[in-house]
Amino acid sequence: MTDNELLPEHHEPGFLGLSHTMWLRILAPSLIGLLTLGAWEWAVRYYEVPRYILPGPILVAETLVRNWGSLSVSLGITLQITFMALAVAASLGLALSVLFAQSRIIELSLFPYAVILQVTPIVAIAPLIIIWVDNIQVALLICAWIVAFFPILSNTTVGLNSTDRNLVDLFRLYGASPWQVLWRLRLPTAMPYFLAGLRISGGLSLIGAIVAEFVAGSGGRASGLAYRILEAGYQLQIPLMFAALVLVSGTGIAIFLALSLLSHLLLRRWHESAGAGDRR
Amino acid sequence: MLTLRGVAKRYATGTLAVQDVGLTIERGDFLALLGPSGCGKSTLLRMIAGLDAPSAGRLEWADAAARRDIGFVFQEPTLMPWSTALRNVMLPLELAGVARPEAEQRARQMLARVELAGFENAYPRQLSGGMRMRVSIARALVTKPRLLLMDEPFAALDEITRFRLNNDLLKLWQDERFTVVFVTHSVFESVFLAERIVVMAPRPGRIAAERRVPAEDRAAPEFRTSPSYAAHCREVSHALTDAMAA
Numbered sequence: 001m002t003d004n005e006l007l008p009e010h011h012e013p014g015f016l017g018l019s020h021t022m023w024l025r026i027l028a029p030s031l032i033g034l035l036t037l038g039a040w041e042w043a044v045r046y047y048e049v050p051r052y053i054l055p056g057p058i059l060v061a062e063t064l065v066r067n068w069g070s071l072s073v074s075l076g077i078t079l080q081i082t083f084m085a086l087a088v089a090a091s092l093g094l095a096l097s098v099l100f101a102q103s104r105i106i107e108l109s110l111f112p113y114a115v116i117l118q119v120t121p122i123v124a125i126a127p128l129i130i131i132w133v134d135n136i137q138v139a140l141l142i143c144a145w146i147v148a149f150f151p152i153l154s155n156t157t158v159g160l161n162s163t164d165r166n167l168v169d170l171f172r173l174y175g176a177s178p179w180q181v182l183w184r185l186r187l188p189t190a191m192p193y194f195l196a197g198l199r200i201s202g203g204l205s206l207i208g209a210i211v212a213e214f215v216a217g218s219g220g221r222a223s224g225l226a227y228r229i230l231e232a233g234y235q236l237q238i239p240l241m242f243a244a245l246v247l248v249s250g251t252g253i254a255i256f257l258a259l260s261l262l263s264h265l266l267l268r269r270w271h272e273s274a275g276a277g278d279r280r
Numbered sequence: 281m282l283t284l285r286g287v288a289k290r291y292a293t294g295t296l297a298v299q300d301v302g303l304t305i306e307r308g309d310f311l312a313l314l315g316p317s318g319c320g321k322s323t324l325l326r327m328i329a330g331l332d333a334p335s336a337g338r339l340e341w342a343d344a345a346a347r348r349d350i351g352f353v354f355q356e357p358t359l360m361p362w363s364t365a366l367r368n369v370m371l372p373l374e375l376a377g378v379a380r381p382e383a384e385q386r387a388r389q390m391l392a393r394v395e396l397a398g399f400e401n402a403y404p405r406q407l408s409g410g411m412r413m414r415v416s417i418a419r420a421l422v423t424k425p426r427l428l429l430m431d432e433p434f435a436a437l438d439e440i441t442r443f444r445l446n447n448d449l450l451k452l453w454q455d456e457r458f459t460v461v462f463v464t465h466s467v468f469e470s471v472f473l474a475e476r477i478v479v480m481a482p483r484p485g486r487i488a489a490e491r492r493v494p495a496e497d498r499a500a501p502e503f504r505t506s507p508s509y510a511a512h513c514r515e516v517s518h519a520l521t522d523a524m525a526a
Contacts, residue, residue: 004395006406166358169331173352174375184371188362270362270403 093152147208159193320485351420
């Protein structure tokens with residue numbers, strides 16, 4: 001037996017540790033972004049668009065830097081809600097899906113309500129939650145959680161149920177306890193599904209937090225980024241509004257990238273989705 | 281070691297998968313269950329493993345402890361993709377409560393026995409189909425089971441790899457003398473490997489004939505290309521044709 005060898009991993013020629021495809025994936029959209037910003041700046045100057053209608057990107061950047069002190073405080077508040085909502089969504093979604101996987105009856109009786117929670121527009125129920133819950137922080141958290149939790153629940157449930165039947169038989173053959181089957185077989189199987197859900201929920205919990213802040217913001221009690229957008233809008237400080245908007249989008253992108261990285265690190269050695277030269 | 285008496289399996293759908301099977305498996309047997317697809321040979325194997333319960337008849341174990349002392353190799357390698365080859369082989373020992381250092385040592389030895397020393401830390405997706413199957417065999421043998429059940433383990437492999445694994449399996453069996461029940465639909469494979477070939481007929485699955493390949497025949501040099509191999513293959517092939525016609 002001499003043909004023992006590891007199957008070759010996909011390796012592309014690269015530059016600075018990143019493959020050419022990777023560079024293309026970074027450079028091409030960056031170029032489009034720069035061109036768009038350039039065109040925007042040029043158009044604003046050429047047509048002399050008033051800054052309260054549409055500020056140019058340079059002015060937005062200046063405003064962002066100048067107001068960084070107060071904006072960063074608001075960013076911190078929004079981030080806090082976002083991450084807490086994501087953490088609660090992840091742990092509760094995971095726990096509930098494990099419960100669903102243990103008992104078909106529980107799954108059948110509760111899953112429809114998770115769907116109802118998911119399809120009800122958060123904007124419509126946020127005012128109610130804010131009225132019912134005294135603590136505004138908690139109210140915002142609940143809103144963000146409602147938006148974020150479903151993808152984790154549904155994805156992880158699918159993952160837990162897609163366990164290899166033969167492996168289940170194997171565990172049974174060796175007399176594994178239900179706990180061992182869950183811990184050593186079902187949860188690892190569900191891991192890629194959970195992480196895919198987490199990536200969606202990361203963005204959603206930010207959206208949930210922002211939407212809830214918008215609703216609460218009219219009461220003047222919240223002080224997160226959404227509130228700053230509202231406030232800037234009322235005062236016609238459009239550059240400030242744009243600066244806050246840039247922060248919101250940037251945060252969303254950062255969350256997505258961080259969760260993608262986490263997923264890649266956890267799965268790269270065994271799961272097809274995280275293989276070298278993956279397409280996403 | 282194990283006697284099956286009047287064993288039958290009827291599924292909830294009403295299909296009779298196995299009918300009135302009587303069979304005695306002796307210690308040290310290498311027994312092949314040979315038959316076309318749908319003859320209930322896999323179902324029979326699952327019942328021996330205790331994964332399915334017979335709907336009639338019974339399995340009588342000479343030693344009750346033996347029924348828990350089983351290795352099973354599936355048609356697919358059925359490895360945990362998130363675990364290395366080593367951790368996959370350690371699994372049965374860990375589920376049996378063997379301490380980690382000992383489990384690791386035994387798993388390493390077993391991997392070396394299937395010629396996979398040096399691949400302990402490889403993940404299944406880095407291994408070729410034949411190597412994955414060898415990890416799967418190592419996992420089945422690591423507990424030193426008295427009975428090894430194999431469900432068409434090499435059916436998905438190319439012929440060259442299959443021949444090599446046939447040789448390796450035979451050598452392992454000759455060294456360790458565990459009992460093997462090997463499900464296959466290949467006449468050639470069953471003659472090459474097994475001393476007892478139980479031919480099964482389909483719809484409903486039942487035993488139609490049994491043929492023997494004596495050990496001294498197999499001891500012939502280059503058995504796979506010898507006239508006696510060809511003669512055995514012809515005989516088993518006829519038995520199979522008769523079984524299908526009956």
